Amino acid sequence: MKLVIDANIPAADICFGPFGTLHRLPGREIGRADIADADALIVRSITQVNEALLHQSRVRFVGTCTIGTDHIDRALLAQHGIGFASAPGCNAEAVVDYVLSSLLTLSEQGGWPFLERTVGIVGVGNVGSRLQQRLQALGVETLVCDPPRAEMEGQQGFVSLDTLIRTCDVLCLHTPLVQDGPHATYQLLDAQRINELAPGTVLLNAGRGDCIDGLALRSRLSGKGDITAVLDVWESEPDIDAGLRDLVTLATPHIAGHSLDGKLRGTWMIQEALARQLAQPSHTAFSAICPPPALASLTLQQALPVEDALRLCVRAVYDVRRDHDALQRQVLQQGVRRGFDDCRAHYPLRREFATLKVVLSSETEVLKGPLKAAGFQVSVG
Known part of the structure; x- marks a missing residue:
């Protein structure tokens, strides 16, 4: 069995090696000739899996080690009887970590209390629901908007996007990209809605870049300049708008979910799906591919203000400023795309x-509740 696999998928050898011969290639370089005689294709979000790629190939299984699937022509796969699996929720915890790191950084820079803000969450799937749970556990007021879920579950607990825009200090987007239909998310935040954002609003997008009108956002930031933007996802990646990037307070290269744990979880979920497709037993346990962390524990001996303690522990694990700085540096050295x-x-x-x-x-010990709510393991003594 021949498997073509994105070269940046971790633990591929241990997870997929037992199935057959692996051919690892950069995701953007995987072409029709590479998969013509392949039996399985394992990708990430940067590989477009469509008719142009799959034409006359013998691929019988496609797996994406990501939560998103808008890079996959699922109708085409179904039409040709090609098995498919994604990894919903694999990196949801990492994206929530990214949001908390970003908001704690912005609150420090702006001198405003993070825990006293009202956060609006657009899209309450794997990521949005976990973000809401952590924020509520921290005592942060949250409002949520998710029309498809509201339609299925009833309106109680959900509000409209326009309500979020009118009432929230922070607006977090965690929606998939839906091009059309009653619940389309393409340019969900269009020019009108971007102009309606109240001065001082923080807009954070870790869903899909095309859910925001980038030109309208750039106009608001360069004109009034009275809102703050955090963008991890962009229109036309990797050829992102350099002018918009320069105006965004925290600009990162679509890495919100790029924890090692999330990546490994995604790999493991797809190898489980492939084993089911082939009616074979699973070859690998998740614990076998997940190494211990470099920093396993941290001790706090003296009392700190809650938000200072949160920042200290958050930055011990992940500091979003590192990724912002890395993008600025690499764009200067290599250009936007590279x-x-x-x-x-x-x-x-x-x-x-x-x-x-x-x-x-x-x-x-008074910090136990907030630190546990933020997602850390906590013990006393």
């Missing part, structure tokens, strides 16, 4: 908050 892709291809090792155990003394 710089963007280089940041992703050579992304440094990153773990999730849950891998860090925070040990509290009797003097700092």
